[in-house]
Amino acid sequence: MPEIYLYMDQVITYMDKQLKLFERNENTRLLTSSMINNYVKDNVLERPEQKKYSKEHLAMLTIICMLKQVLSIQDISQLLKSLTDHTSKTELYDQFRITQAKVLEDICSRVSQTAEKGKDALTKLALELSIEANARRTAAERILSELAEEEAPKHNKKKEKAKMQD
Template sequence: MKIDTKDMLKSILNSLSRIEHIKPEDIPNIDLYMDQVTTFMDTRLSSSKRHPEDKILTKTMINNYAKNKLLPPPVKKKYSKEHLLVMIFIYYFKGILSITDIQALMNPITEKYFQNDQKFSIETIYNEVFSLEKSQADKLAKDIVDKYNTSKHTFENVEKDQEFLQLFSFICMLSFDVYVKKQMIEKLIDQLPGE
């Protein structure tokens, strides 16, 4: 099995440099119906799909988020710009956190800042958090390259399946990093003040 890990690494780093969040000014200033929300999110976050047929958000997901009080309910079946910003946070969290953890994290935010008619809003929080994106992406790219280079020095004395074992090593290092960070996030969520 021949694996071109250099091309794979280059592809990963290129996709990392293309990650772009939805800017609040790109969200329509009018309230949207469910179909419009799913179309908007699917279009704007399509680059994060693993497979072309994957769905970013479905009607069922959004209804479940509202039913479980993870997302404030729509007003007359319409979703505001703030609803979409909350859905974007949920979208990024759902890949690593349980719904219960996302609720514990997001409920204080939505209770205090969702449609509060003050200068400090969900949009303010969203902008502040996503303003860190570029500096974090650069650090992440460096870390990925370091892990890749380390993995290239594993299994040096193995002839058969060396490339596969080095790829396995690289995946394990990336996975360990995610595992440790997930554990840290869960511990931090467990420390959040209760209701």
């Protein structure tokens, strides 16, 4: 992560390099300036300081870009707010990187071992990985829905208390 603040065009250039591995083809961009502006507008990402983005912004953008492949922006927003209530953004990013590296290593190992068995085995692995991905996405969405339902009464009580004080 760069230690200096970056302007939007620099952020896009930096993030393009960071996310290259995850692009399916060159014509598909995982992040644009419009997306970043929408994340800020929707409070998924903190506002830049005088149009400059910090390394914390870049860390959160990296996480958002990875998660948006499987979760809605609403779910990502809820997840990040919940996580950053108890963890600094730097710690969250470090945990994210460690987990991502482990998962990628495990997947690469499975693919490598299966590749030795031939094309049919790879095709079956692609199906298996797709089924696993769908099941994991569904589980994550349900967990987030449950957590949101638990949090809703607390949020409503805070609103009611604030109204009574006015």
